Amino acid sequence: MQRKKGFTLIEMIVAIFLITAGIGAAYLLIQKTSISTSRSLDRLTAAYLSQEGIEIVRNIRDSNWLAGIGPYNGLDTGNYEADYENSALDNYTGNPLKFDEVKGFYNYDSGDTTKFTRKIILTNHLSSDHYIDVLVEVSWMDRGKSFSIDAETYLYDWLPL
């Protein structure tokens, strides 16, 4: 009988399995890292879009002061959308923001649809505590997973005008 020098089939299968598992794990790890990096960019964009929501509401309150029509005019309890070009809030429709490549701005009227949806939730606490609660939710989907960022502020009527 000839002396056996090579590997058995079982040995080969186990070896190939181990190598595949090793390489596959490393590949998966790097892929996951890469995906989470790109998600952190989405998060950054969403954070600034939520800041935009708050600033627009704040701007409406401040402009109301200047116009002398009471700080909370047009800021009733409800769900809203805010476009950077519009002076007032619009009712919430659930439509995602669009990005206009020519102007270079996120808006609701023109451009390609983006993944970001922004909901501005105003809650009026005027009768008891004299402030309004502004909560901005920016939500989006990435590879089948949903994400969201919330930003919140309270706006008071502190200016003696």
Added chain:
Amino acid sequence: MKIKHILNNSFSKKSNGFSLVEVLVTLFVFSLIITITMGIFVSVLKMQKRAQSAIKISNEASYAMEYMSRAIRMAQYDENGNCGANLNYEKTSDGIKFKGYDGKCRQFSCELDSGGTNVYRLKEIIDNGGVLQENYLTSSELNIVSFNVGPEYGWNPTDDIQPRITISLEIKGITKNPAELKIQTTLSQRNIDRH
């Protein structure tokens, strides 16, 4: 049949080496493994490069946006017209100018890098009493595809509107297959616009 005789003699009987088939199979398996490994390796390298440019974008964009946001938010009405035309903010050909929180005229713009690279960078110019101080806000390793300044809403102090300004940035890496970021925010001036 001399050849067969030789073949038989030299290869089959006392053979210590590999047969042609064995060598072919080995080569095939070897090249298969190498190809797959290299494929994975190359795609990993690509992903890593992209991730690195994404990290760079994220760092520089958050710095630039935060820096500009603060300066723009804290801007003052340019009462004496030292910085422009007696407004809260004023658009320039490639950006914006205004009177800063410290009374100095400030300007943000997007300019071709003076270092010779073919890259656009964000630049801040502060007027220190006639001496212009220029700072780049982004590095030459990223390209500012566009820097936009939004609608002139309430920029004139004679209207009854609080000044509001929208800025947006499109940033791209300069490597092959680069990461990209489109970021925007709106700011309402903190000083109440009284006239």
